[in-house]
Amino acid sequence: MEMSDEERKQDQATTVQAEPPAPQGAAQPEGVRLERVAEPNLTDRYANFFTVMGTNEEIALEFGNLIGGDRRRQRVQVNARIYVSYYTAKRMLAALHRTVQQYEQRFGSVELNIENRLLPSARAAIAQAQAQGPARPAQ
Incomplete structure (x- = not known):
């Protein structure tokens, strides 16, 4: 199935440029096109x-992985x-907000609370495990 132009536009990533401030009194350029350069x-x-x-x-901003x-x-x-x-952070915030x-x-909706994302069967298993208390090592 082919995407419509509107779907293609929505699917594209939002690009925000962190531009240096224009000299005082200069007009801000409209519709500036970004050209990507080689990124070795x-x-x-x-x-x-x-x-x-x-x-x-x-x-x-620090990014990483829970390990x-x-x-x-x-x-x-x-x-x-x-x-x-x-x-730049404020422009990034606006771009992330639009994208989400x-x-x-x-x-x-993107649910941030993991408890609300669990399936009922998983909730029941967690509740049962918590009711039993911590596991004791075999002797």
Whole structure:
């Protein structure tokens, strides 16, 4: 099945450019087209964890993966740290917000609370395990 033009537009990634400020009095260019250049050092990464830290001048974003642990203590491997200005962060926030809104319009709400995402059978199994208490090692 072929996608309509509208579906294709919705499926495309949102690109936001962090432009340097225009000189005072200069008009902002409309419809600037971004040209991608060769990216020999670019590597794709997946992250299921992030942190955000801010100073007076910039925001540091750390991305990584949870690699194990238990309910009390998780281990995280940080793969990337990116520093952005507050202006870039605000544009990023708007772009992420639009992208998630478009996703939710097409596929439904993204539920952040894992308890609400569990199937009833999984909820029952967890409740049963909690009622039995911690497992004791065999003697």
